[in-house]
Amino acid sequence: MEEGGAGTRQRILSAAAEIVRMGGPGALTFDAVAARLGITKQAVIYWFPTKAELMSGVSVPFLEAEAEAVVAAVSDAESPADAARRVVAAVTDFHLGDLDRFRLMYVVPQSGRRPGARETAAVLERVHPVTTRMYDAVEAALGGGGEARETAVALHMAALGVAMLTATTEALGDPMAQAPRRLAARLAAIAERGAMR
Known part of the structure; x- marks a missing residue:
């Protein structure tokens, strides 16, 4: 399921937005985004090195x-x-x-x-x-x-x-x-x- 960099980045942003909507800012972690998308934490950090x-x-x-x-x-x-x-x-x-x-x-x-x-x-x-x-x-x-x-x-x-x-x-x-x-x-x-x- 290779979708390219822009697709991965957008999926991460969509997952992050949903996590924050559901659980507030405290719920947003690299681990939570990775788990939601079925990717590694390192893949999230590659695109977004900090939570900010x-x-x-x-x-x-x-x-x-x-x-x-x-x-x-x-x-x-x-x-x-x-x-x-x-x-x-x-x-x-x-x-x-x-x-x-x-x-x-x-x-x-x-x-x-x-x-x-x-x-x-x-x-x-x-x-x-x-x-x-x-x-x-x-x-x-x-x-x-x-x-x-x-x-x-x-x-x-x-x-x-x-x-x-x-x-x-x-x-x-x-x-x-x-x-x-x-x-x-x-x-x-x-x-x-x-x-x-």
């Missing part, structure tokens, strides 16, 4: 997809106010559509062992270009200059807040009284009005 690299291999493509959704949303915004609304809508739509993916991107990295400086640098080397590209596009759509970059980051953070509270209440089995998608739409409307000032 394995986790970033799982989460960075999701971050890239989030950034692409935001960039596409603002690419034809008619005004800064429209761009602000579109950012919130794109981020909340992306994450409310798959809360497990959201958890892998934003919750799991906070709940595991803190990686060392070298591991962190390797992850950030992959993350920073993605977020920079996203924030550059939003900043431009907001008209650039002044506080546009800060506004771009704040819009993203606010939208992530809707996903975070939704994921938390779902995990606790205590759904919010207001529908998350309606709250997201309300936040998008507030962002649009705020950008018109």
Whole structure:
């Protein structure tokens, strides 16, 4: 069953994502991935020498997809106010559509062992270009200059807040009284009005 390097790498990432979804970050070990795939631990380590690299291999493509959704949303915004609304809508739509993916991107990295400086640098080397590209596009759509970059980051953070509270209440089995998608739409409307000032 020879499938080549790219196939093995993708199988490892898929298995790692499933292990984290099922058991949290503590369940992700090289041994667990190897056992799930029926390969050796050394085969996993060949592709991902550290757990931080394995986790970033799982989460960075999701971050890239989030950034692409935001960039596409603002690419034809008619005004800064429209761009602000579109950012919130794109981020909340992306994450409310798959809360497990959201958890892998934003919750799991906070709940595991803190990686060392070298591991962190390797992850950030992959993350920073993605977020920079996203924030550059939003900043431009907001008209650039002044506080546009800060506004771009704040819009993203606010939208992530809707996903975070939704994921938390779902995990606790205590759904919010207001529908998350309606709250997201309300936040998008507030962002649009705020950008018109």
